[in-house]
Amino acid sequence: GEDVEQSLFLSVREGDSSVINCTYTDSSSTYLYWYKQEPGAGLQLLTYIFSNMDMKQDQRLTVLLNKKDKHLSLRIADTQTGDSAIYFCAVLNAGNNRKLIWGLGTSLAVNP
Amino acid sequence: NAGVTQTPKFQVLKTGQSMTLQCAQDMNHEYMSWYRQDPGMGLRLIHYSVGAGITDQGEVPNGYNVSRSTTEDFPLRLLSAAPSQTSVYFCASSNDGGTAFFGQGTRLTVV
Numbered sequence: 001g002e003d004v005e006q007s008l009f010l011s012v013r014e015g016d017s018s019v020i021n022c023t024y025t026d027s028s029s030t031y032l033y034w035y036k037q038e039p040g041a042g043l044q045l046l047t048y049i050f051s052n053m054d055m056k057q058d059q060r061l062t063v064l065l066n067k068k069d070k071h072l073s074l075r076i077a078d079t080q081t082g083d084s085a086i087y088f089c090a091v092l093n094a095g096n097n098r099k100l101i102w103g104l105g106t107s108l109a110v111n112p
Numbered sequence: 113n114a115g116v117t118q119t120p121k122f123q124v125l126k127t128g129q130s131m132t133l134q135c136a137q138d139m140n141h142e143y144m145s146w147y148r149q150d151p152g153m154g155l156r157l158i159h160y161s162v163g164a165g166i167t168d169q170g171e172v173p174n175g176y177n178v179s180r181s182t183t184e185d186f187p188l189r190l191l192s193a194a195p196s197q198t199s200v201y202f203c204a205s206s207n208d209g210g211t212a213f214f215g216q217g218t219r220l221t222v223v
Contacts, residue, residue: 031210033210033211035212040217041216041217042116042202042214042215042216042217043155043202043204043212043214044214045211045212045213048210048211088154088155090210092209092210098143098162098206098208098209098210099157099160099170099209100209100210100212102154102155103154104152104153104154105154
């Protein structure tokens, strides 16, 4: 079945850039998402990219999509301690009853 | 703006008890889902609904029931609680399946 994989942990220094990577198997994925979960809270949509796009930028966030390699990345510029959270990659197959396929999440630790 | 409201936030149950986790959304979304989140397991889909009167099983449906009598509400019922159901439960709603709005979660402990 479809699968989404992410590395589980990432540690960066405050002010550096963070890059969180995700690979997926379903080539018919239409939308790809990044969600953020802060401790004790629900998930919050950060950004998404449509499968016919290569890049999307939104303030400090840059999403890159390599459809050929089925690779999605989220870059956070000037990472702050408030960015410490778990980041989930998710992909949507419009034909699969619109169910999201989730990665396990990457825990980002930002060190002062 | 209420968004997705889950109740209760915390619950302790004894093995064998039943209970209902409530989920309500005020955004007129068609899609609603229930997930459980366990350490190292990510989010696992329990049940979902693509509209009022329509529900379907996710990847871990055993021990849970749902119904969708209205667009707004999507309760999750635990029929006979087991320690393996100790988890954090999230309800989500969406208009398109992907841009999901999540509730704050229910932390359930079964002893």
